[in-house]
Amino acid sequence: MKLSPLLLLSLVFGIALFAIFSPESSDPERRSYPCSQPATDWQKSPYVLPYRDHFAYVVNQANCSGNGHSNFWNHGYDFVMPVGTPVTAARKGTVLTASDGCADGNRQCTNLVTVQHEDGTVGLYSHLTRGGVKVHVGQQVAAGDWIGLSGNTGNTGGLPHLHFSVHPCGALPGLGLSGTCPSIPVNFKNAGPNPNGLKPLKAYLPAPF
Ligand SMILES: [Zn+2]
Structure with missing residues (x-):
C-alpha cells in the first residue's frame, strides 16, 4: 500500500505530539502490557495516598489512561498539585534513589525518589521540584x-503533578539499572472505596490511617 503524503504527514505529526505530551519516558521495552486490576483488597492495601491529610488532589492520568500511562507505565497515578506541595511516602521502605538537581520546566530531566518496600517492590515519586528531595x-x-516537594520537572506536559507508580523492582528508565520492571496495579487503604x-x-482526600 502506498501512503499518501497527507497521511504520512499526519502520522509524523501525531507521533511528535505524543512524544511532546507523554508525561513519562517513552516505553523502554516497546511492547504492550495488559492492564490488570490490583490484587489486594483496598482496605488491606499497604499503600496510602502520597500526600498529607486535609488536602485533596485530582487524579489526572490513572491506570491505563493512555499517553504517558501506557504499556510499561500502564499502572500509576498523576496527582495534579502546585509546585512545592509536600509529598509523603505511600508505604514504608528504604530510599533507593533520590535526585533533585533538575530545574522546573526542564522537560528532559526529572527529579525523583524511589523507595524499596519489604517485598522488594519499588515506589516511584517523580517530577519533584528542584531541591525538593x-x-x-x-x-x-x-x-x-515527608519525602519531598512536588514539582514540574521532566515530561509533565507542562502540568505540575506528582507521578506515583509501583514496580516489581528498581530497574527503571534513567536509573542506570539493567533489566526493566513495568508498573503494577495499586490501590490505597485511605482513599475511600477504590x-x-x-x-x-x-x-x-486522604483519611487518617
Ligand atoms: Zn504519570
Whole structure:
C-alpha cells in the first residue's frame, strides 16, 4: 500500500505530539502490557495516598489512561498539585534513589525518589521540584513520612503533578539499572472505596490511617 503524503504527514505529526505530551519516558521495552486490576483488597492495601491529610488532589492520568500511562507505565497515578506541595511516602521502605538537581520546566530531566518496600517492590515519586528531595539514599521511611516537594520537572506536559507508580523492582528508565520492571496495579487503604485503584478526574482526600 502506498501512503499518501497527507497521511504520512499526519502520522509524523501525531507521533511528535505524543512524544511532546507523554508525561513519562517513552516505553523502554516497546511492547504492550495488559492492564490488570490490583490484587489486594483496598482496605488491606499497604499503600496510602502520597500526600498529607486535609488536602485533596485530582487524579489526572490513572491506570491505563493512555499517553504517558501506557504499556510499561500502564499502572500509576498523576496527582495534579502546585509546585512545592509536600509529598509523603505511600508505604514504608528504604530510599533507593533520590535526585533533585533538575530545574522546573526542564522537560528532559526529572527529579525523583524511589523507595524499596519489604517485598522488594519499588515506589516511584517523580517530577519533584528542584531541591525538593527531603530524604537520603538508605534512609528508612514510614508511610506518611515527608519525602519531598512536588514539582514540574521532566515530561509533565507542562502540568505540575506528582507521578506515583509501583514496580516489581528498581530497574527503571534513567536509573542506570539493567533489566526493566513495568508498573503494577495499586490501590490505597485511605482513599475511600477504590477496589480497582483511583479514577481519573476525581479528587481524593486522604483519611487518617
Ligand atoms: Zn504519570
